[in-house]
Amino acid sequence: MRIDIAAVGRLRKGPESAMVDDYLDRFAKAGRSLGLPRITMTEVEDKRGGGMAAEAELLARAIPAGSVLVLMDERGEQPTSPDFALRLAGWRDGARDVCFVIGGADGLDASLRARADWQVSLGRMVWPHMLVRVMLAEQLYRAATILAGAPYHRE
């Protein structure tokens, strides 16, 4: 199994990137005994102003072939954290690769939506993409702790 996050835009060094790194490190440590790999983050940037279509092409290149494609989108499904953890366990148990995709200022192109396996919302409000990276990294770490039975997540 491999887990990727493909995101539009470059995250500069700062509080958000420190939080993403911290949660991804914590995920790597918690995931070791669970058969979950370290998560790879790939950033793409279209400098020619080609909009969502150009970003979609760059994202498509960053998505490993055969991966389960999960789009982060405010219009998507809103799973609970335990449900999200169960999905993660299912992909691991099925030896599936999974790639989470975060869009840019205009969102994600229809060509990506058409091939998405799952669209996940972190609530109906729109968040800046750098905060979505932090929140996704935290939910992945939370999912690992749920699978490990660690007392991080509380209902």
Ligand SMILES: C[S@@+](CC[C@H](N)C(=O)[O-])C[C@H]1O[C@@H](n2cnc3c(N)ncnc32)[C@H](O)[C@@H]1O
């Ligand atoms: C600034 S938002 C773009 C919003 C854009 N208006 C749209 O229609 O998608 C940048 C990216 O952050 C992610 N995002 C923002 N809010 C989200 C939410 N509530 N749930 C999941 N992902 C979200 C999406 O991947 C989105 O493409």
